[in-house]
Amino acid sequence: MPQHYTPINFKAKLAAFHTRWAPKIIAAMNDYHFKLAKIEGEFVWHTHAETDEVFIVLGGRMKIALQDGEVALESGELFVVPAGVAHKPSADTECHILMVEPAGLVNTGDGPAGELTATTGEWI
Amino acid sequence: MPQHYTPINFKAKLAAFHTRWAPKIIAAMNDYHFKLAKIEGEFVWHTHAETDEVFIVLGGRMKIALQDGEVALESGELFVVPAGVAHKPSADTECHILMVEPAGLVNTGDGPAGELTATTGEWI
Numbered sequence: 001m002p003q004h005y006t007p008i009n010f011k012a013k014l015a016a017f018h019t020r021w022a023p024k025i026i027a028a029m030n031d032y033h034f035k036l037a038k039i040e041g042e043f044v045w046h047t048h049a050e051t052d053e054v055f056i057v058l059g060g061r062m063k064i065a066l067q068d069g070e071v072a073l074e075s076g077e078l079f080v081v082p083a084g085v086a087h088k089p090s091a092d093t094e095c096h097i098l099m100v101e102p103a104g105l106v107n108t109g110d111g112p113a114g115e116l117t118a119t120t121g122e123w124i
Numbered sequence: 125m126p127q128h129y130t131p132i133n134f135k136a137k138l139a140a141f142h143t144r145w146a147p148k149i150i151a152a153m154n155d156y157h158f159k160l161a162k163i164e165g166e167f168v169w170h171t172h173a174e175t176d177e178v179f180i181v182l183g184g185r186m187k188i189a190l191q192d193g194e195v196a197l198e199s200g201e202l203f204v205v206p207a208g209v210a211h212k213p214s215a216d217t218e219c220h221i222l223m224v225e226p227a228g229l230v231n232t233g234d235g236p237a238g239e240l241t242a243t244t245g246e247w248i
Contacts, residue, residue: 002192002193002194003190003192003193003194004193004194004195004196005190005193005194005195005203006195007195007196007197007198007201007202007203008201008202008203009200009201010200010201010202011200026202027178027202027204028176028204029176029177029178029204029224029225030175030176030207030226032156034178034202051154052152052153052154053153054151054153054158058200066127066129068126068127069126069127069128069129070126070127070128070129071128071129071130071131072128072131073131074131076133076134076135076182077131077132077133077134078131078132078134078150078151078158079129079131079132080151080152080153083154100153100224101153102154
């Protein structure tokens with residue numbers, strides 16, 4: 001009997017959690033993770049010295065403050081924060097995003113560890 | 125003056141090409157590429173021995189036949205084809221997808237090179 005594999009459905013996965021700024025791993029590709037997050041309000045300034053980081057907006061709007069400017073993203077838009085560039089994500093209202101980054105990356109990078117620092121290993 | 129950076133808009137990028145099965149690079153993250161493609165009909169069976177490959181459907185529906193079964197994806201769904209697994213993407217009607225894979229990967233993998241084999245370096 002042929003197997004019927006199940007795809008990963010963003011809406012179904014997003015319905016499974018509510019905490020803001022707590023990315024959940026939904027898929028692995030080689031040594032990278034795909035993570036969903038619900039964001040609202042302001043994150044902390046931080047930098048990932050060794051890796052680029054991809055943000056894709058699935059619903060709502062977000063901004064990413066960068067060291068010399070900013071970018072505004074809406075649903076269906078992608079932005080790559082280059083390695084070494086300080087950035088601070090924010091969203092005025094709830095926004096749903098997909099992030100792609102190396103497995104094990106700490107969400108607050110070199111920024112101050114605190115209540116926004118997320119365990120990177122939580123799969124949903 | 126702060127810079128206003130421009131995000132990558134999937135719809136705008138998709139409007140820029142029409143050829144089926146000819147992935148276009150829209151972003152780079154470290155040594156990976158994000159590629160948009162318009163697919164319709166059947167691709168060829170092939171395998172990427174050394175890397176997983178991610179498919180995300182942005183619009184429409186697609187299937188991926190796998191060596192022991194298949195998966196059906198619709199808009200807002202993701203599937204990871206593991207390294208070494210033979211697969212054959214198809215779509216009954218036009219489908220728009222985002223793929224994530226190592227830079228330089230040949231779309232037909234170890235399959236027969238032919239008219240579907242795409243240059244991997246084309247950015248839009």
